[in-house]
Amino acid sequence: MTDRTTDLATEAFVAHRNLLFTVAYEMLGSAADAEDVLQETWLRWVKVDPGGVRDQRAYLVRMTTRQALNRLRTLKRRREAYVGQWLPEPLLTTPDVAEDIELAESMSMAMMLVLESLSPTERAVFVLREVFEVDYDEIAEAVGKSPDAVRQIAHRARRHVDARRPRRTASASQTRAALESFQRALETGDPQDLLDVLAPDVVLLSDGGGVKRAALRPVIGAEKIVRFYLGATAKATATLTCEPTMVNGSPALALHRDGEFDGVMAVRVEDGRITGLYFVRNPEKLTRVTSETPLTLR
Template sequence: MGDAFTEHRALLFTIAYEMLGSATDAEDVLQESYLRWSAVDPAAVEHPRAYLVRVVTRQALNHLRSVKARREEYVGAWLPEPIRTAPGVSEDAILAESVSMAMMLVLETLNPTERAVFLLHDVFGYTHGEIAASVGKTEVTVRQIAHRARRHVHARRRRFEPDSAAGREIVQRFLLASATGDVQALMDLLAPDVVVISDGGGKVVAARHPITGRDEVARFALGVSRTGAASAPFEHVTCNGMPAARFLADGELDWLLAFEIHDGRITGLYGMRNPDKLHRADAVRPLDRGGRQPWKP
């Protein structure tokens, strides 16, 4: 029994993480699911992977509903708990987009059932009938939910390019321009509708609200540079399929800045400073969509 769970663990973690936006909560869901799995008679499970996906989905739905109030009371802007992803994630465009900060924020605007249905169908490739068994709805209802959720997501999704050498060069140029106060270089790198979202969780200094527009974001970047943060040593990493910079203070991870890039311009900057969300951000997480072909518009 344990071997089947281990075999599909990457898929199960990916589902739970995309459902919850938190690696910590995803691990809790996997632990709960494993305990349920361990109590099952092996002879009663014909398709272990399908069974495990149902269990994890149900546990994630329960967990998501329980944390709703906690998220509503969150201090400042909320971002998903960042995860470091292997380079191979960037080669799967659907997986990379689905774990990107921008998409995870869009998923937060869905209700729990809509989120589960959209992810299982459009990202992981499960049929409406299979999803119905996981979320406790009829197939007809799931089909309606999928249509509604897809329309909602597509109206709000942002263009996104996975981590690449070109993207890392843009990150390097942005940080250099910020550190040296090169306003024109910053303006050339930023898209007109660029947005900055910083998550301090009320525990450290961070912008409480999103900052939008090229001029405002350039001013913000220059202000941060005057604190010395932007000129601190950093390491290029892949975070949620995106190019990112990892900054240390006294040998500890102090903040993580992920870059959303499209057509050679920075369209989004996602800064994680909340120490509660950074404590697991150094471990590279294996992600897996399970090999199914998702729905395509």
């Protein structure tokens, strides 16, 4: 390739990089793996003459999807051996992500966990169709299926997701209000304040990755979660503090123990109370919560 061709390829890739990262992350739930996919995509794209590509955006999305799909199949096997609960890698997001309701909902911890229950091909089809509004013919080319087969997969995946997604999506302000109450309750350790903000059937998932202490199984029910929290704090000598942050397009909390960063707590809120708690402590998953990651659907 000539230098001019390489420059054109670089220009096109950079122009669509945020979109390609968003596609890969939505499919994988891991920023580190999404970055690897983008590197693989770039190595293939740089061998293509961009002047001969009619729709560079669509072409790059297809390439990214193929690479992400290959990696997702490997990750599925790896996650089966993961120590304890596996949670998506949280991203510190820019304010515009929260303003894009569709993007924020698709990136939420709750939705990302629902996507984990799909097969790799179902997830790719669902993400491309429902999140990025890619047409069936393009999806078919990306996943190596016929358009009719893709329509059937999309219908099956949509039905699966609809049955498991949050019943009502809380606004950012509603989530922030519940988090403020939860933060006060955590810092004071008042059991009744915790019970007041938690829904009776709330579920806590915590991810320590075998490196940091975390519940190996889901903790279900407000009273059990309060007992679990109070038991953990009784054994700890460190002082817990929280500060608001924005993770995956939604309000969240950054937790510190004696000033040392300890993890990120994301939540699902319905009817003003917290129904899902997602606590990521695994240090390997906390590398993208110190600087904002730009994301886009376009």
